[in-house]
Ligand SMILES: Nc1ncnc2c1ncn2[C@@H]1O[C@H](COP(=O)(O)OP(=O)(O)OP(=O)(O)O)[C@@H](O)[C@H]1O
C-alpha cells in the first residue's frame with residue numbers, strides 16, 4: 087500500500103516537473119508565440135467577421151478626421167510593440183521615440199472582453215497610394231461593442247492629442263489675450279509638499295475632468311475652483327504650473343489691474359478655450375489694495391461663471407492669496423472656491439525633499455541638527471531654502487550649513503514661538519481636497535468624502551511669524567484659529 091502511495095506521488099511529481107519544463111521551453115523560445123498565433127488563426131476561422139474601413143480621404147478628397155483619430159489610437163496601443171513590423175520615429179522631444187505601425191500590418195486590441203483587429207492597409211492605385219485602417223470585428227460582438235468602441239477611440243485619441251500639443255500661457259491686456267509658449271517645468275514631484283495632499287489634488291483634478299456628464303446632470307457649470315494660499319515663496323505659482331503640466335491645459339493668467347471694467351472680465355473669459363486653467367494670482371492684494379477697476383460683484387460673477395456653462399466647460403479656476411484674512415466670506419464660499427489648499431512654510435520633511443532634489447542628498451550628518459532647529463520653532467520658506475541649496479549645490483555640507491545659519495538668524499529665533507502665541511498668535515492651517523475614492527465613483531466628484539490634511543503643528547504655531555506678502559501690515563495681522571474647511 088505504502089509503495090503505491092510513493093509511486094503515485096512520484097508520477098504526480100514527474101508530471102508537474104514535465105509541465106514546468108514544457109512551460110519554460112515554450113516561454114524561452116518563440117514557440118509560445120507560434121502557438122498563440124495558431125490559436126488566434128483557428129478562432130478567426132470559426133467566427134464570421136465584419137470589416138469596417140476607415141479611409142484616409144473621403145470621396146471629395148478631403149481628409150477624413152476619423153482616420154487621424156484611429157491612427158493616433160492604433161499607434162498608441164501596447165500591441166504595436168508586438169507587431170511583426172513597426173516603424174520607429176523620433177518624437178517632438180529630442181530623446182522621444184515614437185512607434186508607428188508599418189503598412190499592411192495587423193494588430194489586435196481588446197475592448198469589453200472582445201478581440202478586434204486593426205489592419206493598416208495600403209493600396210496602390212496607379213501612382214496614388216490609398217491608405218486606410220480596416221477594423222475586423224466578429225459579427226457576434228459588433229452589436230454589443232461597436233458603438234462604445236468608436237466612442238472610446240474618440241476619447242482616447244482626443245486625450246492623447248491634448249497631451250501632445252504645446253501648452254500656451256495667455257496673458258490679458260484689458261479685454262484681449264496675448265499668447266506665448268508655456269514652458270514651466272514644474273511638476274508635482276518637484277514641489278515639496280505633503281505627498282498625501284498632492285495625491286488628493288491629482289485625484290480631484292482627474293475626477294473633475296471626467297465629470298462633465300455629472301455636472302450637467304446637476305445643472306451646474308462644469309468648472310472647479312481652487313484657492314492656493316499661504317506665505318510668499320511656498321510654491322503656489324509652481325503648483326499652478328504643475329497642475330497645468332499634469333492636465334496638459336493652457337494657462338490663462340488674468341491680470342486684474344489690466345481689466346478696466348466688469349464687462350471686460352466677462353469678455354476675456356469668453357475668449358478662453360475649454361479645458362484650460364484660469365489663474366488669478368494674488369487675489370487678496372487686488373481686493374485689499376483695490377488695485378483693480380473690477381467691482382466685487384463683477385469678480386464674484388466671474389468666479390461663478392455667470393456667462394453659463396458653455397463659457398466654463400471644463401475650466402479650472404485657480405486663485406492665489408497670501409492670506410484669507412479680511413477677504414469677504416462670499417468670495418470664499420463653496421461654488422466660488424471649491425478647494426482650499428494651504429501652502430505652509432518649510433518643515434523638516436519638506437527640507438529633506440528639497441535636499442534630495444537640489445543636492446541629491448537623502449541623508450547627511452547635519453540633518454539631525456537641522457531637524458532640531460525646525461523642532462525648536464525656526465522657520466523659512468521653501469523658496470529661501472531652494473535658493474541657498476541652488477547656489478551651494480557643489481557642496482552639500484556648505485549648502486546645509488547655510489540653511490542652518492539662515493534658520494538660526496530668523497527673526498523669531500530658535501525658541502521664540504514654541505510656547506505658542508508668538509507675536510501674532512496661533513493659526514489653524516487648512517487644506518481640504520477630497521480623498522481618493524474607488525474609481526467607480528469617479529463621476530461622483532461632488533459626492534466624494536472629504537478628508538483633511540492637517541498641516542503639521544509647527545506650522546500652525548509659526549504662521550504668524552512669517553514674512554507675509556499680505557495686503558495688511560504684518561503688525562495688523564489678526565490670526566484667529568480657522569476651522570478646517572471641507573468642500
Ligand atoms: N514647496 C516648494 N517645493 C519646491 N520648490 C519650491 C517650493 N516653494 C517654493 N519653491 C521654489 O521657490 C520659488 C518661488 O516659488 P513660487 O513662486 O511657486 O512661490 P509662491 O508661493 O507663488 O510665492 P508668492 O506668494 O510670492 O507668489 C520657485 O523657484 C520654486 O521652485
Ligand SMILES: [Mg+2]
Nearest residue numbers: 322323367406
Ligand atoms: Mg506666486
